[in-house]
Amino acid sequence: MLNLASLCFPDNNKSCFYCCPPIRNPEADPLDNIEGRCRELRLNRKKLPENIALAEEISGEICWGLGFLDDAEQQAGCLLHPLRHGGDDLRHLTGYQFKCANALCREAMIFAELNQNEQQFCLSLCQEMDSFTYSSRSNPLMRLLAWETEMVKLIISDSNKDSSTFSARYGFLWQQLDFRLDGYLALEIAERGGVNFLRNNLANLTLYRDKLIVELKEIKSDLPPNALLDTPLIPTHKLAIPLSLSRLLKFGADLWELPAPSSKLILSRTEQTLEKILLS
Numbered sequence: 001m002l003n004l005a006s007l008c009f010p011d012n013n014k015s016c017f018y019c020c021p022p023i024r025n026p027e028a029d030p031l032d033n034i035e036g037r038c039r040e041l042r043l044n045r046k047k048l049p050e051n052i053a054l055a056e057e058i059s060g061e062i063c064w065g066l067g068f069l070d071d072a073e074q075q076a077g078c079l080l081h082p083l084r085h086g087g088d089d090l091r092h093l094t095g096y097q098f099k100c101a102n103a104l105c106r107e108a109m110i111f112a113e114l115n116q117n118e119q120q121f122c123l124s125l126c127q128e129m130d131s132f133t134y135s136s137r138s139n140p141l142m143r144l145l146a147w148e149t150e151m152v153k154l155i156i157s158d159s160n161k162d163s164s165t166f167s168a169r170y171g172f173l174w175q176q177l178d179f180r181l182d183g184y185l186a187l188e189i190a191e192r193g194g195v196n197f198l199r200n201n202l203a204n205l206t207l208y209r210d211k212l213i214v215e216l217k218e219i220k221s222d223l224p225p226n227a228l229l230d231t232p233l234i235p236t237h238k239l240a241i242p243l244s245l246s247r248l249l250k251f252g253a254d255l256w257e258l259p260a261p262s263s264k265l266i267l268s269r270t271e272q273t274l275e276k277i278l279l280s
Ligand code: SF4
Pocket: 007, 008, 016, 017, 018, 019, 020, 103, 104, 105, 106, 107, 108
C-alpha cells in the first residue's frame, strides 16, 4: 500500500516542500536563499485571504499558495490543499491544480515500496532536520532514495539500521557515484560481491563504466547490417534491458533510441564489464 504521507510529512516538526511549485526550475533547492524563502513562506501564510481574493496564476519559481503551515513555522506546504479547506481544493486558483495534485517525486515512489521498518529507519536519518534541510536534495535520505528500490533495501539491510554512521558509510553512493550512470552496475556488484566490495572498488567501477560507455556508443556498428535496415528505432527505455541500464545508455552514452536487437548485445557487453570489475 502506498504510504507517501510519511515522506512528505514525516513528523510534526518538519515537512517536505521540494516539489512546489511543479513548474519551477528542477535544479532549484530549498537551501538556496533560506532567508528569502523563509520571508516568502511567512508572508504567504499571513496574506492568504488577500491572495485568495486576488488569485493570480503562478508563473515560475514561486507560488503564493506555498507557506508555513503552523505558527511555529516548522512545517511548510500547500495552504490551498483541500485538507486545509474542509475538502475544497483551492489549488486551481494558481492555474496548476492538476500538476499540483499529481506531483510525485521519484524519492516518494521508492519510499512507498519499502516496508514499514525500512521506512522508519529512513526517517530516523532525518530526526534533527528542519523543513528546509529535509526538503533539500542534499538530504542524504533523498539522495539514497534516488537509487533503485533494490539498492535502497540492500543498503538499509547492510547498515544494520545504524543511523549514526550511515552517511559516512554510504555517502559514496551520492558523493562518488551517480545513480543515473551507475544504478545498474553498482547494484549488480553489490548483490554479487557485497556492499563492502562495491565501496572498495569505486575507482574500478567508474573506470570500467566509462569504457563501457565508449563501447555502447559504437553498439549500432556492431549489429548485423540488416538489423539496422529492417528494425525501427525504439526508445531506449523500451529495450529488453533493465530500466537502470537504459539510464546509462541515455545519460552516459547519449543514446535515446536504438533498434530492438541491440538489447542482447548491450546485455552481453555489460556482463563482460561486470565480470572485469568483479575480478579486479
Ligand atoms: S518532493 Fe516528493 S517527498 Fe517532497 S513533498 Fe513532493 S512528493 Fe513529497
